Amino acid sequence: MVTELxxxxxxxxxxxxxxxxxxxxxxxxxxxxxxxxxxxxFLGDGLAHAAFGGMxxxxxxxxxxxxxxxxxxxxxxxxxxxxxxxxVTGLGIAWVRDRTELSSDTAIxxxxxxxxxxxxxxxxxxxxxxxxxxxxxxxLFGSILAxxxxxxxxxxxxxxxxxxxxxxxxxxxxxxxxxDELARTDGVRSRALEYLLFGLxxxxxxxSATVVGIILMAAYLVIPAAAARIWARSMIGMTGIALxxxxxxxxxxxxxxYLFDLPxxxxxxxxxxxxxxxxxxxxxx
Amino acid sequence: MTxxxxxxxxxxxxxxxxxxxxxxxxxxxxAQVLADVNFDLAVGNFLAIVGPNGAGKSTLVKVAxxxxxxxxxxxxxxxxxxxxxPEQIGYVPQLKTFDRSFPATAVELVVTxxxxxWPARVRRDERERAVAAxxxxxxxxxxxxxxxxxxxxxxxxxxxxxxLARRPALVLLDEPATGVDYLAEHDLYDLLERxxxxxxxxxAMVTHDLAAARYHASRVLVLNGRVFGFGLPDDVMxxxxxxxxxxxxxxxxxxxxxxxxxxx
Numbered sequence: 044m045v046t047e048l049x050x051x052x053x054x055x056x057x058x059x060x061x062x063x064x065x066x067x068x069x070x071x072x073x074x075x076x077x078x079x080x081x082x083x084x085f086l087g088d089g090l091a092h093a094a095f096g097g098m099x100x101x102x103x104x105x106x107x108x109x110x111x112x113x114x115x116x117x118x119x120x121x122x123x124x125x126x127x128x129x130x131v132t133g134l135g136i137a138w139v140r141d142r143t144e145l146s147s148d149t150a151i152x153x154x155x156x157x158x159x160x161x162x163x164x165x166x167x168x169x170x171x172x173x174x175x176x177x178x179x180x181x182x183l184f185g186s187i188l189a190x191x192x193x194x195x196x197x198x199x200x201x202x203x204x205x206x207x208x209x210x211x212x213x214x215x216x217x218x219x220x221x222x223d224e225l226a227r228t229d230g231v232r233s234r235a236l237e238y239l240l241f242g243l244x245x246x247x248x249x250x251s252a253t254v255v256g257i258i259l260m261a262a263y264l265v266i267p268a269a270a271a272r273i274w275a276r277s278m279i280g281m282t283g284i285a286l287x288x289x290x291x292x293x294x295x296x297x298x299x300x301y302l303f304d305l306p307x308x309x310x311x312x313x314x315x316x317x318x319x320x321x322x323x324x325x326x327x328x
Numbered sequence: 329m330t331x332x333x334x335x336x337x338x339x340x341x342x343x344x345x346x347x348x349x350x351x352x353x354x355x356x357x358x359a360q361v362l363a364d365v366n367f368d369l370a371v372g373n374f375l376a377i378v379g380p381n382g383a384g385k386s387t388l389v390k391v392a393x394x395x396x397x398x399x400x401x402x403x404x405x406x407x408x409x410x411x412x413x414p415e416q417i418g419y420v421p422q423l424k425t426f427d428r429s430f431p432a433t434a435v436e437l438v439v440t441x442x443x444x445x446w447p448a449r450v451r452r453d454e455r456e457r458a459v460a461a462x463x464x465x466x467x468x469x470x471x472x473x474x475x476x477x478x479x480x481x482x483x484x485x486x487x488x489x490x491x492l493a494r495r496p497a498l499v500l501l502d503e504p505a506t507g508v509d510y511l512a513e514h515d516l517y518d519l520l521e522r523x524x525x526x527x528x529x530x531x532a533m534v535t536h537d538l539a540a541a542r543y544h545a546s547r548v549l550v551l552n553g554r555v556f557g558f559g560l561p562d563d564v565m566x567x568x569x570x571x572x573x574x575x576x577x578x579x580x581x582x583x584x585x586x587x588x589x590x591x592x
Contacts, residue, residue, distance in 0.1 A: 080430060214445030221430050221437075221446060228393050228419045229444035230411060275431045276474055279448045 044302065051301040056188055060307065061297055063190045066202040067251045067263050068289025073209040074244055075268030076281050080220050082147060083244075084269075087261035089136070089151035089158075090129050090245050091252035096158030097128020098253075099165035106169050122197060126249045132158060133245030137238045187255040187297075187307050194254045201250045205243055216240065217278045259308040263289060266315040270322040288318050344407040346371045346498050346530035347392055352401035354387055361387050362398070363554045369547060371497075374524055375532040376541030376561075379551035380574050385534040386422070388551065389502050392532075393419060405498060414444060418491030420501040423483055428476045434486045435471040438462060441490035461493035462486070465519055481512035488516065492523055499523065501533040505540070513537070517544045538565065 051057050078086055101124030132154050139150040190198075209216070218226040219233035226233050252260040267288035268281065275281035296311030303310075345368040354362040362384045369375050377385050390396035392403045394410035405413055418441070438458035439447045447454065455471075462468045467485040470478065478486065484504060491499055499520065505513040517540055524531050535541055541548050542561045550557040550564050556573035557564030 080427075213448055214443070217446035217448075218440060218444075221427065221432065221440075222421070224395060225419070225421055225440075227395055228410075228414060228417065229440070230414050231445070272429075272431060277431055277433060277436060278446065281431050 047302065048298050051298065056190070057297065057301070059190045059192065059195050060187045061294065063195055063198055063254060064187060064293035064297065064311065065290060066198050067255060067260070068267070068293050069286060070202050070205050070247050070251070071260075071263040072267055072271075072282060072286035072289050073206060073213075074240075074247060075264050075285055076271070076278060077216055077220055077240060078244065078264055079268040079272055080278075083151070084265045085148055085151045085155070086136075086241075086244055087248055087264035088257065089155040090133055090248040091257035091260050092155050092162070093132035093158040093245070094125035094129045094249040094252050095257070096132075096160075096162040096165075097125045097249075099162030100124070100128065103165035103168050106173055122250060122253050125253050126246055128158075129245040129249035130242055133241040133248075134238060137241040141234065141237070187259065187311070190254055198250060198254060201246060205247050208239075208243060212236065212239070220278075256308055259312060262312040262315055266312070266319050267292070270315075270319040273322040273325065288315065292318060343371065345369055346373070346406060347375075347532060348404040348407070349388070349392065350401050350403065352388070352391055352398045352403060354384070354391065354396065354398050360553060362391070365401070365551070365555055367549060367555060367558045369530065369532065371530050372524075372528055373530055373546045374521065374544060375530075375547045375549060376545035377532065377534045377549045377551055378536070378538055378541050378565075379556075383552040383573075385551055386502055389500060389532075389534055393417070393500065415494055416497045418494060418496030418499045420484075420487050420491045420499070420504050422502045422506060423480060423487070430475065432475050433472050434462065434467070434475065434478065434489075435459065437475060437486055438471075438490045438493050441493035458489070458493060461489040464492060464523075465489045466515070481508045484508050484512065484516065488519065495527065497527075497529050499529060499531045499533075501531070503534050503536065505535060505537060513540070520544070538570070541565070 052061065078084060136147070136150045136154050139145060139153070140147055143150075215226070215231045215233075216236055218229070219231050219236050223233045248260055248264070251263070255263075267285040270288055271281045271284035275284050292311055292314040296314040297307060299305060299314065300307040300310035347367075347369040349365055349367050352362055352365045353360070365384075365388060377388065379385050387396065391398050392405065392410060394403075403410070406416060410417060435450060435455060435458045436447055438461055439450050439454050441461070442454055442457055450458070459468055459471050462471055462485075465485045465488050467482065467489060470482055470486060473482075475483065475486070488504070491501075501520075504516055508516070520531050520533070521544060523529060533545075542565055545561055547559065548557070548561045548564050549555065550569060550573045552573045557569050
């Protein structure tokens with residue numbers, strides 16, 4: 044089995060999948076602890092679907108403006124449309140939270156539904172005979188085994204920027220997550236931080252979702268952090284455990300999917316779920 | 329170029345008050361929460377802010393802390409915006425704002441009082457100072473306890489240790505006794521008095537406990553939207569004064585205000 048696995052990870056596509064998965068696990072561990080502690084677990088789904096809405100609008104604009112020859116290239120790399128749309132949506136959710144008494148899940152729910160509706164609406168307006176060069180289902184579900192070198196480069200850049208920001212702001216973000224008001228009395232600009240957190244989450248989620256798919260992205264954001272919360276006694280411990288779970292389940296999931304011929308995304312998510320079940324069954328101290 | 333004003337004669341310079349609240353008014357929609365609130369609290373006092381529910385006590389604390397910008401007027405702490413002097417203020421919030429699902433130990437919360445950021449790792453010197461602050465409030469044994477495992481009274485001590493760890497010149501407490509039993513409440517007031525005596529600090533505390541206000545405070549602010557009285561406890565806490573302030577929101581019964589035990 045060891046030889047088989049060594050063979051598997053010798054394939055460039057497996058190496059790219061592993062690298063992409065590990066980078067996403069890293070970003071999501073750092074982001075996920077704040078997402079889980081701020082009760083924003085649906086943010087991953089919401090923003091990933093916002094990216095889908097953006098792609099629908101982008102595809103429609105490209106096709107109807109007659110730019111398909113050039114636009115097809117853009118659609119094959121849908122990030123350029125998905126990221127700005129997700130960013131606007133992320134900041135929109137933060138704005139609704141800021142301006143109204145609505146809770147996060149309500150704000151996310153509204154934007155989630157509208158984004159999917161927009162995506163479906165605009166894709167439906169594209170004549171079925173027009174070849175847009177990509178499969179809509181691929182946009183929605185992605186595949187971690189189909190990660191291209193260019194995707195990997197983009198993920199690496201986003202990971203570098205987001206990890207640098209999250210590490211630099213960690214003490215402020217954790218303080219504001221614990222108690223927004225208390226943090227403000229100590230000079231933490233928690234409102235600006237919240238916009239930054241939503242903006243950053245939007246970019247990370249949109250980039251990851253277009254590469255590995257919405258469902259896997261949402262799992263990376265929530266499951267490792269949720270399992271880590273059960274075991275951890277401190278925020279930094281929670282971050283470390285989430286990172287360890289993300290890393291181990293990525294590699295285990297990829298290996299499992301290769302050995303047992305399972306869909307890779309499902310294998311990774313189910314491995315994460317297994318760890319979560321173990322955490323939930325751990326006797327409480 | 330700056331032009332110097334006429335020099336104050338020696339000894340006649342007015343000392344900067346610990347808390348300066350200047351004609352502060354706050355509206356939330358249609359509701360006038362604070363109307364023209366105006367007072368100066370001199371350094372070294374123990375102020376109790378009393379008044380019925382909805383009197384604007386917590387709103388006044390938020391204005392003083394710079395968390396809420398008033399519609400009119402302004403507030404200052406030691407002559408500056410509170411946001412400019414966070415290291416001089418030790419704030420103890422209402423315990424109900426606390427999120428029990430947050431993974432943290434008592435010592436980490438106390439370290440926020442020193443570092444003004446959430447600690448990823450507590451340094452040794454920070455830990456020593458934090459444990460000393462916890463010992464000061466009789467909670468040294470709680471240092472490594474998870475926040476979710478603390479009782480209301482224990483949590484309140486940890487929050488107090490957090491506020492006192494930075495040796496603030498002003499301690500501001502918003503209903504610190506909520507959810508705490510009577511004995512713990514009196515321990516808290518005694519601790520505050522001791523800190524004030526030893527450090528010369530100013531204490532301002534929102535409380536529902538009129539007896540405690542009369543017993544511990546050197547100044548009392550009776551508030552119900554506007555100021556009904558500000559001064560020495562005996563002067564502003566007469567039954568008629570309180571009746572006026574509390575009666576305003578339909579309270580038919582003025583709370584019992586006699587001291588629970590003999591002074592001294």
